[in-house]
Amino acid sequence: xxxVSGIADYFxxxxxxxxARFRTEDDRPVHGIMAEYDSxxxxxxxxxxxxxxxxxxxxxxxxxxxxxxxxxxxxxxxFLPLVVAGGGFTGVGLGFLMxxxxxxxxxxxxxxxxxxxAWEPFVMVSFELGILFAAxxxxxxxxxxxxxxxxxxxxxxxxxxxxxxxxxxxxxIEAEDKKFDPDATVKLLEDAGSSRVDLVEDE
Amino acid sequence: MSAINPDEQTAQQLAGLRPGAADRSKHAxxxxxTLVEAPGERAPLVLNDRSAHDVTxxxxxxxxxxxxxxxxxxxxxxxxxxxxxxVGVLYLIITGVGVWGLNNQVNWxxxxxxxxxxxxxxxxxxxxxxxxxxxxxxxxxxxxxSAEAMTIFAVTCAGIFPAIHVGRIWFIxxxxxxxxxxxxxxxxxxxxxxxxxxVSTYATVSxxxxxxxxxxxxxxxxxxxxLRLNASASxxxxxxxxxxxxxxxxxxxxxxxxxxSRHWHRYEMAYLLLAGLATPLVLSVHSIVSFxxxxxxxxGWHTTIFPPYFVAGAIFGGFAMVLxxxxxxxxxxxxxxxxxxxxxxxxxxKILLATGMMVGFAYAMEFFIAWYGGNEYEWYVFINxxxxxxxxxxxxxxxxxxxxxxxxxxxxxxxxxxxNPLVIWLVALxxxxxxxxxxFVIIVTSLHRAWLPxxxxxxxxxxxxxxxxxxxxxxFLTLFLLFLRFVPVFPIAELKAVLPExxxxxxxxxxxxxxxxxxxxxxxxxxxxxxxx
Numbered sequence: 001x002x003x004v005s006g007i008a009d010y011f012x013x014x015x016x017x018x019x020a021r022f023r024t025e026d027d028r029p030v031h032g033i034m035a036e037y038d039s040x041x042x043x044x045x046x047x048x049x050x051x052x053x054x055x056x057x058x059x060x061x062x063x064x065x066x067x068x069x070x071x072x073x074x075x076x077x078x079f080l081p082l083v084v085a086g087g088g089f090t091g092v093g094l095g096f097l098m099x100x101x102x103x104x105x106x107x108x109x110x111x112x113x114x115x116x117x118a119w120e121p122f123v124m125v126s127f128e129l130g131i132l133f134a135a136x137x138x139x140x141x142x143x144x145x146x147x148x149x150x151x152x153x154x155x156x157x158x159x160x161x162x163x164x165x166x167x168x169x170x171x172x173i174e175a176e177d178k179k180f181d182p183d184a185t186v187k188l189l190e191d192a193g194s195s196r197v198d199l200v201e202d203e
Numbered sequence: 204m205s206a207i208n209p210d211e212q213t214a215q216q217l218a219g220l221r222p223g224a225a226d227r228s229k230h231a232x233x234x235x236x237t238l239v240e241a242p243g244e245r246a247p248l249v250l251n252d253r254s255a256h257d258v259t260x261x262x263x264x265x266x267x268x269x270x271x272x273x274x275x276x277x278x279x280x281x282x283x284x285x286x287x288x289x290v291g292v293l294y295l296i297i298t299g300v301g302v303w304g305l306n307n308q309v310n311w312x313x314x315x316x317x318x319x320x321x322x323x324x325x326x327x328x329x330x331x332x333x334x335x336x337x338x339x340x341x342x343x344x345x346x347x348x349s350a351e352a353m354t355i356f357a358v359t360c361a362g363i364f365p366a367i368h369v370g371r372i373w374f375i376x377x378x379x380x381x382x383x384x385x386x387x388x389x390x391x392x393x394x395x396x397x398x399x400x401x402v403s404t405y406a407t408v409s410x411x412x413x414x415x416x417x418x419x420x421x422x423x424x425x426x427x428x429x430l431r432l433n434a435s436a437s438x439x440x441x442x443x444x445x446x447x448x449x450x451x452x453x454x455x456x457x458x459x460x461x462x463x464s465r466h467w468h469r470y471e472m473a474y475l476l477l478a479g480l481a482t483p484l485v486l487s488v489h490s491i492v493s494f495x496x497x498x499x500x501x502x503g504w505h506t507t508i509f510p511p512y513f514v515a516g517a518i519f520g521g522f523a524m525v526l527x528x529x530x531x532x533x534x535x536x537x538x539x540x541x542x543x544x545x546x547x548x549x550x551x552x553k554i555l556l557a558t559g560m561m562v563g564f565a566y567a568m569e570f571f572i573a574w575y576g577g578n579e580y581e582w583y584v585f586i587n588x589x590x591x592x593x594x595x596x597x598x599x600x601x602x603x604x605x606x607x608x609x610x611x612x613x614x615x616x617x618x619x620x621x622x623n624p625l626v627i628w629l630v631a632l633x634x635x636x637x638x639x640x641x642x643f644v645i646i647v648t649s650l651h652r653a654w655l656p657x658x659x660x661x662x663x664x665x666x667x668x669x670x671x672x673x674x675x676x677x678x679f680l681t682l683f684l685l686f687l688r689f690v691p692v693f694p695i696a697e698l699k700a701v702l703p704e705x706x707x708x709x710x711x712x713x714x715x716x717x718x719x720x721x722x723x724x725x726x727x728x729x730x731x732x733x734x735x736x
Contacts, residue, residue, distance in 0.1 A: 070464070084476050128488075135408040138411075139411050146465070150458075161461075167259065
């Protein structure tokens with residue numbers, strides 16, 4: 001269900017979003033519940049409580065990365081470094097291959113009696129290409145793993161949510177979460193010290 | 204969210220009309236309060252008790268409001284001198300490289316001097332940002348964004364020179380391995396080709412690094428524009444065109460960034476990886492630039508010290524350019540003094556002193572090896588071409604280089620000097636001039652009397668040489684002024700993260716398992732700045 005819904009977020013013409021589990025009184029689908037906190041310390045401790053309550057589809061929105069938040073949320077270490085290493089070695093490999101084929105096979109040119117396909121002069125260009133590929137992988141791999149670019153999101157229609165990029169700390173628990181319950185989830189967030197809890201509608 | 208001008212905001216805070224003002228005069232002996240020498244006390248990174256919201260208001264405020272009065276005249280002057288670049292390059296392309304002062308003996312002169320000068324400046328930005336990031340130097344937040352911007356603009360200027368110096372610029376695509384009907388490929392054993400790959404990779408990776416750092420700040424700019432549009436819509440006013448444009452452009456550029464902690468986690472990892480990749484890249488690129496010379500057999504170029512010597516020179520010249528740009532900006536935009544403190548300037552002055560001495564050591568070593576190596580041609584280059592005023596026609600260039608690069612930073616042994624912005628700015632100016640002369644000395648003085656005396660020839664620049672160089676400075680300043688006007692000049696998210704309030708364990712004794720063990724140390728260090736006010 002959540003995979004289909006994820007695909008529907010990006011390719012609505014491929015699959016339709018499954019019907020929402022919860023709807024508001026005026027019959028709009030519910031995206032989730034959003035709770036605001038006043039400080040980094042408050043949101044850190046609230047995140048620990050949400051994590052311990054066993055939620056999985058939730059997130060903390062903060063104006064800057066808070067140190068140790070991944071532990072408070074129980075987020076596993078990303079495998080991005082492996083992807084970047086893959087990108088880097090691909091670049092080095094392609095660099096060597098290109099130079100070896102051009103200089104050694106396709107277009108051997110005598111230069112000061114040096115061997116056509118000596119590996120030593122190829123080091124520099126291969127190194128640069130390795131860095132180039134790794135850097136592209138780091139940026140676009142990060143964006144891809146984050147599901148970006150995504151220029152539209154239900155949260156962005158909430159005016160109060162936009163203040164997360166200024167100085168607000170916000171926890172959102174999505175309605176798709178199996179443990180989501182309109183009353184219990186709100187209570188959890190309020191007990192964790194939220195200064196304000198809002199409903200987030202989809203669309 | 205108010206559209207209040209940041210300068211007005213500070214004025215109000217100092218007058219007690221807005222919260223957040225701190226007394227600047229309290230610590231007169233500590234400069235602006237950051238020149239703390241007590242080992243147990245950390246200097247505050249951001250002054251005047253700025254809150255996260257203040258940081259947003261100040262940095263975005265300058266990018267959103269009408270620029271100060273000096274901006275437009277400065278921009279017009281810079282942009283018109285860029286016209287010189289256009290005219291010079293056009294004339295050169297139409298006529299040929301003979302319009303420069305080049306001759307048979309000196310076939311590389313200001314073109315490659317300018318190339319190495321700009322690429323050297325371009326190195327410091329990414330290096331400052333990446334190395335300080337890897338070393339967890341939190342004060343990088345004061346300089347990294349503008350240093351990276353400077354890198355991009357300097358590399359843009361640098362890229363022009365090798366492209367136009369080939370003469371027939373319509374063949375420039377031959378430097379890339381593009382399959383073609385002539386059935387020829389570039390020579391991968393040539394350092395000039397390595398240079399093509401090094402510089403273009405460097406430009407690309409610096410661009411990625413700069414852009415990635417700005418994604419969260421673009422999101423902030425986007426959200427502010429959208430909030431303003433919503434506010435004017437609900438007030439029944441007309442939507443303002445600049446805000447409509449900002450909402451569209453920054454929405455695109457921010458890629459839909461929404462400050463999610465799951466995203467931040469990958470973002471921080473990716474940023475660290477990019478910093479780790481950029482550091483060896485910087486070192487490799489300037490080493491490769493030095494191979495252009497070092498792998499040749501021209502006396503004065505054929506030297507193994509060149510790679511480290513060039514890299515040290517690049518850091519030196521780049522830090523000087525950062526100071527040259529940021530000190531005036533700090534004076535012109537008063538609020539930036541809270542983010543770029545005297546201590547930051549002092550740190551950079553110390554780096555100038557250290558790298559200046561490295562460069563001085565390299566000059567001395569070159570000289571020593573020329574003598575100790577027993578190669579009479581190399582020794583001759585140093586005496587007859589460079590150093591001896593009685594023999595070398597370019598002696599003034601050599602001694603200008605020594606004075607500017609080795610002697611002028613020595614004033615930074617004195618704390619009074621390295622905490623005085625005017626002195627720092629003057630030294631930075633000297634160093635920038637000196638670094639240009641360094642490249643001129645290496646290139647022109649080695650070439651003009653190489654080999655047979657019958658072919659010796661002096662080099663003097665023509666108006667085209669001068670116009671293109673001045674024009675490249677104009678281009679650099681034009682781009683930098685645009686950057687100042689439209690883009691957050693400080694990394695907003697990173698600045699907020701070094702505020703004392705950003706520590707989630709501040710004022711709490713309760714630590715939670717893995718995170719607290721690792722990060723508990725942050726407790727003392729982050730609460731210190733509070734006390735320093």
